[in-house]
Amino acid sequence: MVGCNFKGMAETGSFADRVKQQADIVRVIGEYVRLKKSGQNFTGLCPFHGEKTPSFAVHPVKQIFHCFGCGKGGDVFSFVMEMEKCPFPDAVRIVAEKCGIPVPSPKERTPEERKENQQRAALIEIHRGAQAFFVRQLESTAEGRAARAYLEDRGLNAETIARFGIGYAASGGDVLLRQLKPKYAEKLLVESGVISRDQSGARLFDRFRRRITFPIANESGKIVAFGCRALGDDLPKYLNSPETPIYSKSNVLYHMDRAKEPIRRQDFAILVEGYMDAIAVARAGIGNVVASCGTSLAEPQIKLLGRFTKRVIVNYDPDVAGQAATERSLTLLLEHDFEVRVLALPAIGDQKADPDLFIREKGAEAYIKLLKEAPPYVDYLIARARQMDLSTGEGKQRALNFLMPYVQRIPNRLLRSEWATRIAQQLRIDEPVLRAALNKSATERRSEVKVAPQLVGKPAKQIERRLIRMLAEAEGFKRELAQRLQHGRLYEGLETEKVFAALIVAGLSDEPIPATEIGAQLDERERRVFFEILFEDAQEPTWEEAESCLDALRRRQIEQELAKVQKTIEANPSGAGLRELLERKQELMKQLTAAGQPG
Numbered sequence: 001m002v003g004c005n006f007k008g009m010a011e012t013g014s015f016a017d018r019v020k021q022q023a024d025i026v027r028v029i030g031e032y033v034r035l036k037k038s039g040q041n042f043t044g045l046c047p048f049h050g051e052k053t054p055s056f057a058v059h060p061v062k063q064i065f066h067c068f069g070c071g072k073g074g075d076v077f078s079f080v081m082e083m084e085k086c087p088f089p090d091a092v093r094i095v096a097e098k099c100g101i102p103v104p105s106p107k108e109r110t111p112e113e114r115k116e117n118q119q120r121a122a123l124i125e126i127h128r129g130a131q132a133f134f135v136r137q138l139e140s141t142a143e144g145r146a147a148r149a150y151l152e153d154r155g156l157n158a159e160t161i162a163r164f165g166i167g168y169a170a171s172g173g174d175v176l177l178r179q180l181k182p183k184y185a186e187k188l189l190v191e192s193g194v195i196s197r198d199q200s201g202a203r204l205f206d207r208f209r210r211r212i213t214f215p216i217a218n219e220s221g222k223i224v225a226f227g228c229r230a231l232g233d234d235l236p237k238y239l240n241s242p243e244t245p246i247y248s249k250s251n252v253l254y255h256m257d258r259a260k261e262p263i264r265r266q267d268f269a270i271l272v273e274g275y276m277d278a279i280a281v282a283r284a285g286i287g288n289v290v291a292s293c294g295t296s297l298a299e300p301q302i303k304l305l306g307r308f309t310k311r312v313i314v315n316y317d318p319d320v321a322g323q324a325a326t327e328r329s330l331t332l333l334l335e336h337d338f339e340v341r342v343l344a345l346p347a348i349g350d351q352k353a354d355p356d357l358f359i360r361e362k363g364a365e366a367y368i369k370l371l372k373e374a375p376p377y378v379d380y381l382i383a384r385a386r387q388m389d390l391s392t393g394e395g396k397q398r399a400l401n402f403l404m405p406y407v408q409r410i411p412n413r414l415l416r417s418e419w420a421t422r423i424a425q426q427l428r429i430d431e432p433v434l435r436a437a438l439n440k441s442a443t444e445r446r447s448e449v450k451v452a453p454q455l456v457g458k459p460a461k462q463i464e465r466r467l468i469r470m471l472a473e474a475e476g477f478k479r480e481l482a483q484r485l486q487h488g489r490l491y492e493g494l495e496t497e498k499v500f501a502a503l504i505v506a507g508l509s510d511e512p513i514p515a516t517e518i519g520a521q522l523d524e525r526e527r528r529v530f531f532e533i534l535f536e537d538a539q540e541p542t543w544e545e546a547e548s549c550l551d552a553l554r555r556r557q558i559e560q561e562l563a564k565v566q567k568t569i570e571a572n573p574s575g576a577g578l579r580e581l582l583e584r585k586q587e588l589m590k591q592l593t594a595a596g597q598p599g
């Protein structure tokens with residue numbers, strides 16, 4: 001959303017806060033998940049992980065959701081952010097719209113922002129106009145009809161041409177310019193990238209001439225650039241829009257606007273090189289395909305993709321440039337924790353096959369079959385290394401040098417070791433030698449590889465669970481409870497110490513702090529424990545119960561100190577300071593008696 005003024009948190013009195021108060025989480029989530037009432041909660045099949053029995057719960061009173069399977073949880077906004085893969089302000093707007101709460105029009109804060117927004121809006125409008133114009137050219141001019149024949153020759157029928165908005169830029173040199181000039185300032189037209197200025201600066205002309213045009217949309221479906229292919233032998237064969245205020249090629253993936261839903265649903269994406277490839281694959285009924293529209297993938301593109309899935313099949317062209325691009329992209333994808341497979345299409349006759357050619361020649365079925373069999377990237381790399389000359393020691397070293405950087409990037413140690421064995425076997429390299437090389441490079445690695453966080457902690461003890469629940473919900477005495485816990489430092493050293501710390505801060509604050517905000521301050525593992533406790537069926541807590549829980553914690557504290565003192569006494573037979581230690585022991589024993597027996 002352009003120029004949106006929502007903040008990242010639901011501040012009291014903010015629009016987000018109002019939406020949260022008025023929104024019904026059951027109704028909003030119910031639009032995505034079939035929910036059934038179960039006790040005081042609603043349950044259903046978790047949309048974030050595959051399951052057959054419901055472990056996903058929504059709490060209508062606390063207005064939170066939690067999955068006992070995968071651990072995802074939060075409030076209505078975090079649910080929508082996760083489902084729609086959108087930022088917070090968009091989630092607020094979506095929830096507001098679903099609940100019929102009027103959304104205030106976004107306000108720009110400064111005159112510069114207003115100017116920028118106006119400029120962006122005008123640039124998008126120019127692209128919309130140019131798109132309509134290119135489509136008309138393809139349909140209704142003699143030149144356009146020739147272009148159309150060429151497309152049909154490549155197997156693109158009228159339905160596909162319409163579906164992907166394919167158009168034609170005429171050869172005249174100022175055909176589009178004449179359309180746009182009456183409506184927009186020259187400066188803006190040049191900024192849009194569809195119009196160029198000659199070197200003298202005096203004359204404007206159409207950037208794209210005698211070319212097939214492919215509109216490139218941003219993630220939300222707005223056309224922000226064009227990719228154009230020469231009709232004849234004109235060079236360059238492909239010419240794309242330059243970088244503009246609304247388009248940066250490293251930020252956009254072709255077909256992402258339509259692919260994001262199938263990608264999310266199937267939890268993997270197919271990555272191809274060009275728009276013709278993406279169109280060919282999408283036409284074959286495989287919607288989860290995107291194109292990088294350049295020889296290699298850029299980091300922002302990977303981050304964009306990573307919002308929808310962490311699994312990708314790379315299917316770049318089999319030529320040298322394509323191989324190099326595949327290998328560069330692999331490096332980046334692995335660094336971003338993607339699970340990568342590589343599809344290298346077999347040649348057709350003596351022609352190397354890109355996805356477009358392969359599907360035209362062999363059909364969608366054959367492509368889908370290969371897609372399913374696509375090997376993990378390490379197998380692909382080993383196959384590449386085996387093409388090198390392995391008959392000499394030098395050759396083997398080269399092959400090893402080629403493979404090693406990728407193997408190092410495997411985050412999982414066991415997996416890394418498994419691959420080392422395979423590489424040793426396949427390249428006939430002495431395994432200890434290879435392992436030594438791997439270990440050496442592992443210690444030299446700049447950044448330590450992240451290990452997936454252990455999400456499932458030890459279940460918290462019953463006393464901790466009860467106290468956490470009281471701290472979160474016992475309106476009558478939670479402040480008193482927080483003070484007692486804080487004063488006696490009774491929660492220190494508990495498994496759930498961090499949950500207590502966050503709840504105590506919240507309990508002592510003058511304003512009520514919702515559970516989701518407390519959860520947001522916790523690590524994933526702790527938030528999970530916290531939410532599970534909130535969803536437990538439990539009876540109303542009483543102050544008596546709270547006190548008995550506090551007593552138990554106090555006893556635990558004393559017992560721990562007592563054990564420590566005892567240990568010091570035993571480890572110190574010389575008797576130095578023994579008197580003090582024994583006195584302390586006596587004192588602790590007395591306290592323990594006063595704290596009562598567990599019961």
Ligand SMILES: [Zn+2]
Binds near residue numbers: 046047069072
């Ligand atoms: Zn789940």
